Amino acid sequence: MKRLWVTGYRTYELGIFNENDLKIKIIKSAIKKNIINEIENGLKWVITGPQLGVEQWTAQICLDIQNEYPDFKVSVMLPFKEFGNNWKDDKKLVLNQILNDVDFSDYVSKDTYQSPQQLKNYQTFMIEHTDGALLLYDSENEGKTKFDLLKIKQTKEAKDYALRMIDFMELEDIANEMEEEKNNHLNY
Template identity: 50%
Template sequence: MSRLWITGYRSYELNVFQEKDPKVEVIKRAVKQALRNQIEQGVDWLITGPQLGIEQWSARWGIDLKSDYPEIKVAIMAPFAEFGSQWNDDNKAKLSQLQTDADFADQVSDTKYRSPAQLRNYQEFMLMHTDAALFVYDSEYPGKSEFELKAAQQFAETHPYPVNIIDFDQLQEAANEYEEEQEEIKMQRNHEDS
């Protein structure tokens, strides 16, 4: 069994406020390709958190990949009880549906948020219960997942723990590919219409 921790930017850190934002499609392409590569190298559990953005999108895309890789399992681990309870109803419903669709969903701490120690315990839990990490993160654009990345890199100094990063250069490559494909589709439609 090989378990991959997936995390990265929150949606607001990417200025994404709607699922239909073209940035989501670009991120999806890059993350899904990275997940496919990890699965083909033996990863059978994709483990992420419940944060809006990379974590929830990755959980959804992991669930989508089950059609090609039925052996894959997806887990969503919250750092503490009642995570997201302050969110609006739409975001609460999305998280609830993801937790239902995942193979496993739980929380590291059974108490509501009380202190930053719960977040450190969450990082430690994720490091101890995964074999590698995948971050969507660019050090030139700091975000909240910087703390998880630093913890994973420190952990990797003393453990066999690969830390893979999808940075903005890789996302730009995915954007360029997406744009080229959209242009080809547009040209084909124009050709068919004429």
């Protein structure tokens, strides 16, 4: 796999409303672990979106990973022109910083938001330009990512397309590992 689409929950779907929430550290750890594993198996690009939550965290993680893997690239694709323009200024600032730092970014649709069809076209674009997907998603806690998963499952019926999901059980395991590590450091 050379190109990986990474997506998942939005911040509000995870109940995260503060950048210092411990859940972010756990989620970022899980994403980073999965991406590094893929890089070591030949991954060249991560392609993600601009959404608050998993997608923006993925872009930030990938930018950090480039220090260790300088040939690795990250792209953020926006579904339509002026995406995020209605966000609060602090959120717009973070998105603009990410877009300035990644190796490539562009709009799938050159028009501003017109209809849900643009979001379907975005999904199709992401699948056509990647070899597989990494989703932070738990089927017992549906969110907007459910629609990406359905599209990916349709794709898998027609062609070879890799799918890896990080579920809440995996996040719980990582949280436990982090807690053990913290306790081990306290014992020294």
